[in-house]
Amino acid sequence: MANSAALQQKNLEKIFYPESLAVVGANKVRGTVPADIIFSILKTDFQGIVYPVSPRERFISGIKCHKYIADIVDPVDLAILVFPSSVCHLALEQCGEKGIKSVIIISAGFKEIGGIGLEREKQIKEIADKYDMSFIGPNCLGVINTDPRALLNASFARKMPEEGSIAFLSQSGALCTAVLDYAQAKHIGFSKFVSFGNKADISEIDLLYYLRDDPKTKVILVYLEEISDGPGLMKAAREIISESAKPILALKSGRTMEGASAAASHTGSLAGSDEIVDAAFEQAGIIRCDNIEEMFNIAIAMTYQSLPANNRVAIITNAGGPGVLTTDAAIHEGLQLARFSEETTDIFKKSLPKTANIKNPVDVIGDARADRYHVAVANAMKDENVDGVFVILTPQSMTDIEKIAEEICMVSGHYDKPLYASFMGEADVAAGIDILQRHKIPHYILPESMSKSFARAYQFKQRIGSEMTKAVKFDDVDREKVQSILKTARKNKRKYLPEGEAVEVLKAYGFPIPPGVMVKSEEEAVKMAEKIGFPVVMKVVSDEIVHKFDVKGVVLNIRSAKQTREAYLSIHKNVTEKMPEATVTGIYVAKMVPAGEEVILGVKRDPSFGPVIMFGLGGIFVEIFRDVNFRVAPVDQQTAEEMIINTKSSGMLTGARSRTPRDIATIRTCIQRLSQLAVECPQIKELDINPMIVLDENQGCFVADAKIML
C-alpha cells in the first residue's frame, strides 16, 4: 500500500515543520477562509517561506503570488488547499507533479455532503496515493504547531494558542475554535493542534503515532465523532501508552442513539454502539471523558504535575463547609484521606491556631493568611503519608488571595508531588486563579473535578506501572474441523448452525460439552441414552427451528428408557403441532448437566471494533438487570477475569454470603477460548452460549445450549 505508516510519519513531519509552504487558492478578501489562513500564517511569525498561489491576485500582504504551483521555482514542503472542492483535485494533481508530499485540505464539500462529495473524496485520495502524498482533511480547520522552530498557524482559528505540552486532535473543526478560546483564558498551552476533518487520508491513528514521538507533547487529547478503525486505534493507544507513557484522553460523541443519529447526518458516518466504545477505550487505556471541560481538567492535572504515587490526599482549606464537600468528592472518586505522620501533626499543633482543625481535612480557619497556608501546605506536601494536596480557598475579608496563590506555586515547585487548587468564587479570586494557572497549578472550580482528575491521574499511573498481558492462543483447537463445518453451512446458505454443529464447533475449540449424539429413531434414542447414562436431555434438531423451547422441542431430566421413549414421541408431536412446516433432522440426546449457576457467553460483531465478547450471569440477571460485560476480542486472561468480576452479580459466583464458590477459572478459560474462536472465524456473526452451567470450584462448566449465527 502506498500509504504505509512510515510514509505517513515522514510526510507528517513536513506538515508540522515545513520549511516552505504554498497556500493554494489564496485571496485577500479578509473574513474569507483563504485570506484568513494566509494572514494567520504570516501573523504568527512562521519560521519558513510562504508562497501564496492564486489565479487572480498579483500579491497578498506584500508577498508575490504565483499563478500555478508549478511556477514556484524552489521546492515546497507543504501545500495548504483552500480552493473550492470542485477544483481541489486539479490543485492536488499539480502538487503531486511538483513533488509536494504533504498537504492540508481545508476545503469543505466532500464526504460530509454525500453524493458528489463522496466521489470527490475518493478522487483526491487516489491522486494522493498515486504521488505518495499524505494529506490532512478535507473539511477541516487546519493545523497549528506552537514549537518555536515552526510557529505555524495554518488554520482559520482566531488566534495562535500559547506553547504547551498538550496535543489536541479534533474531528470537528468548529469545536476547535471553542477549545482555543477556552484554553486561552486559562493559560493552557498546546504543542500541536490539529483539526483532521474527514480523515480521508491521514487519520487520528497516524497522528497519534506521530505525537508519540513528538518531544513537545506530554498528553494527547482527541475528539472523535466516528471510529473507522477500532482495532487500529486500540493497538495505537496501547503502544503509545506503553512506549511513551503519554496519556490519551478522548471525547467520543454520539453516546446516545439520538446523538449518534445527529453524528451520522453531520460527518456522514455511523457511530458504533457506545457500550463497546467504553469497553474498547478501557481495554486500550484511553481515558474517556464526558465533555471538553472534563478533558482539560484531567489534561492539566497530568501535564502540569507529576502523577500521584498513591491515592492518599490531604485537603487544606480555610472554610469547613468546602472541606466537607471536597472530602465527599474525594471519597466518591475512590481516593483516601491521608493520615498525617506524627511529625506533621506536631508541627500543625505548634504552628496553627488552637481553633484550627489539624486533622485531614485541615481547616486553617477563615482568617488564615499566606503564612499560615504556607505552613499547612508545605508540611502536608512533605509528609510521606500524603500523595497529593488539594488546596481550598474561600475569599474571606482577611484572605490575601494573590499572596496565597504565589505561596502555593512556590511550595509546589519544591516537591515532586501533585498539588491542585480550588479558589472558590469568581470575581475576587480571579487574580489568584490567574497566578495559579500561569504557574501550572491545576485549578478547579468544583471539588468533584479536582477529585476526578486526581483519580484519573492515579489510575493512569497504576496502568503504566502494571504489566501488559497478551491473549493466549490455545493450540488444542481443531481449526480445520470448524472451518469445514462453517464452509459447508455457508455453501448451503444457512443463516445459523443447528444445535449439533454449534456444539461441535465449541467442542473443537475446547469447550466442555456434555456427551451427546443426534438420533433418528426411538430405538436409537433409547440405546444412546443408556450408553450416555441417565439423566439425559433431548432436543429437537431442525434447520427451521431456532427457539426450541418455544415449540416444546426440549425435554429435560429424562431418567429411564421409558421416559426416553415418551420424550421422543412428545417432541415429534409438539413440533408437528407448533411448526408443521419444519423438517426435523433428528433428536439430540445429551447427558443432563448437573445443577449449577447459569451464565451466558456471547459474540457479536461491532462495525468499528470487530468481534466483541459478552459475559454475564444467565436468567434473571441478564433478562432483568442487563448485567453483562463486553470486551473487544482478543481477550487476555486478566481481561476475562475483569469481565467476570465486574458484573454486579459476580457474588453469585465468588461465593458471597456463604454461597458455594463456583469454578471461575474455567469460565475465564472459556471466555478466552471464545475470544479466539471469534477472531479466527470471522464467518461467525453472532454466537450465544446460553446457558453455560458453572459447577463448584474445580468442578468445571458445561455448555448446556448454544446458537451460532452466520
Added chain:
Amino acid sequence: MANSAALQQKNLEKIFYPESLAVVGANKVRGTVPADIIFSILKTDFQGIVYPVSPRERFISGIKCHKYIADIVDPVDLAILVFPSSVCHLALEQCGEKGIKSVIIISAGFKEIGGIGLEREKQIKEIADKYDMSFIGPNCLGVINTDPRALLNASFARKMPEEGSIAFLSQSGALCTAVLDYAQAKHIGFSKFVSFGNKADISEIDLLYYLRDDPKTKVILVYLEEISDGPGLMKAAREIISESAKPILALKSGRTMEGASAAASHTGSLAGSDEIVDAAFEQAGIIRCDNIEEMFNIAIAMTYQSLPANNRVAIITNAGGPGVLTTDAAIHEGLQLARFSEETTDIFKKSLPKTANIKNPVDVIGDARADRYHVAVANAMKDENVDGVFVILTPQSMTDIEKIAEEICMVSGHYDKPLYASFMGEADVAAGIDILQRHKIPHYILPESMSKSFARAYQFKQRIGSEMTKAVKFDDVDREKVQSILKTARKNKRKYLPEGEAVEVLKAYGFPIPPGVMVKSEEEAVKMAEKIGFPVVMKVVSDEIVHKFDVKGVVLNIRSAKQTREAYLSIHKNVTEKMPEATVTGIYVAKMVPAGEEVILGVKRDPSFGPVIMFGLGGIFVEIFRDVNFRVAPVDQQTAEEMIINTKSSGMLTGARSRTPRDIATIRTCIQRLSQLAVECPQIKELDINPMIVLDENQGCFVADAKIML
C-alpha cells in the same frame, strides 16, 4: 413554647427590615469583624438608623457611640452582637431589657467549640426565650437584604450582592463569601442572604417559612451541614412548594461517611445517613444538588425563565460537534429532541443556507451571523412542538458574538418559554456571555449542566402540577393489643420480641399472617398441625435465639403427623446441642406459605428523620444487589408504589419477561400499614419482615418471618 412559629415570623421581619439597629460590641479597627460589620451597613446606604454600642469608643465613622444598649433613648428593632462569646449573654440580657426582639449573634465560640461553648449556647437560648426574643446564629456571617426598602448588609461579607429573586441560606459562613464572589461575576442577584450558623434559635425551617411569604424571593437555596429536625424540614418544604410554588434547592454535605465525620468535627453535629436524606428530599420535593455550581445552574434556570411545559427541546448550534454533545446530554437527562412543525421546517428551508441541517439539532453553520441565529431561534421558540430552546455558539471567525447575544435576549423576551444558552470557549465569548447574564438568559459552560437544569425545572413543574396525596390511616388496627405487648416486653427489659409476639403485632396491624400457634409438647404439636392443616412449618421460640436457622431451629414443609413428631424432636435436639444455655419457651407451628416471590420490608429509625421504611426483593436481590428503597414514614399510597417500582428488580413482581405478575397491590398496602405501625409505635427501634412471600396477582401475601427490636 415561647418560640412559636408565629413569633419567629414576626421577629424575623425585624431582622430583615429593621427601622433601627444597634451593633453591640462595635469598634473602629478595620479588618476586625466588629468594625467590618458596621462599615458594611453604612456603606450600603441602610434605610434606617444605626446605633454603634461600644464600651470604649466615643464615635465610629462620625456616629456617636452608646456605652450600653440601655443608653439608647429611641426604640431599637434589631441588635447585632459582635462581642466575644464569653460576654454575649450579658449583652443579650441587656437587649432583652431594652425590649429588642430581633438579634443577630455573629460571635463564634459556642457549640462548635464544644465544652464551655455548649453551655454558653444554652445560656443565650434561655435568655432569648425569657424575653421572647429571636436570634440568628451564633457563629455566623450575618444577614443581607437587598430590598431597596432595607438595603441591609449586616454581615462581614466583602460586598453587597446585586438585587435579585434568589434567597440563599447557609449553615457555613465561609461558603457564603465564595458564593457571593461567584454570583457577582455572573450577575446573579439575591433577595435575602442569610448565614444562620449554629441555628441555636432561628433555624432553616423558620427562615424557609419566612421566605415563602417574601414577595422578593422566587427560588430558595439552602446549604446544610446537619439536619436537626428532619420531619419539620420535610413538612415546611411540602407546604412552601404547594402553597407558593417556590422551588427549594439544597446542598447537603456529608454525603460519604468520611465527609460526615468531618462535618461532625466542624459544627459539632452528627450527620444522618445520606441515603435517607436523598429519600426525604425526594419525598418533600426538595431538589438536592451535588455542588454550589449545580445549585446556581438550576436556580438561574428556574428564576430567570418560565418552567418548561414539557420536555421537548430544540437545539440551535453553529457547529455540528457541540450539537451532538448537547443532544447526548439532553437525552441522558430524559429530555426529548423536539420535532419541528411543518411550518417551522418550511421557514428553515427557505431562510437557512442549503448546507444547514434544518432538523433538530439545527446547525446554522459556522459562518452564521446574528440574523441567521435570529431566524432559527425565533422560529424554534414559536413552534408549539418545542418546549424550550438551547442556543449553542462557538466563536468562529465570522461570528458576531455580542450581536448574537443581544438577538437572543430580544427573542427570549417575546416568548413565555425557557431559552438557555451556551457560548463555548471563554475569552472571546466573555462579552457575549456577560450580555446574556445581564439579561437573565441562563448561560452554561457545559451541555450537561444546561440539560440537567432544564430537566430539574421540568420535573419541578410536573411536581407542582400533581396532586399531593396523604398517607391513609387504617382503622382496622388493634393499637391496644400492640401497646400492651410492647409494654410487657419493655417491662421485662427485652431487646426484641419473640417470633410469636412479633407476628401478633403485625397481625394486629392487618398484615396477612399464616395461621399458627405456639406448642409446648410433641402431642400438642401434632394436634395443632393437624388442625392448621399440612404442610406446616415449625420454629423454635426462645428469648435467647434471634437467628433460628443458625441453630437449626426451623423445619419447613412438614407434611404428616410423623414428620411433625420428628421435627419437634430434632428442633429440641439441635437447639440443645448448638445453644445449650438457651431456654426454649416452645415451638411455633404455622401453616406453610405457598411458593411465591420473596420480598423484605423493614423499619429503622434515623436520628434526623425518625421512622424510615425499607422495601426490596429478598434473597440475592437484597444480599448481593442491595436493591432496596427507603422512604421516610408516613408513606402514602403513591410513595409505596414508587418504592416497589423503583427497585431495579421490580420486574420480578410486575411480570417482566413472561413472569407471572405478583400481588403488588397487597405489598403496597403492607408498606403503608408498616409505615403506620412505625409512626404509632416509637418503641419499635428496628423491624424486619424477611421474607414476606408474595403470591400471584390478587392472591395476597404472607409474612413468613418477622423480627422486632425494641
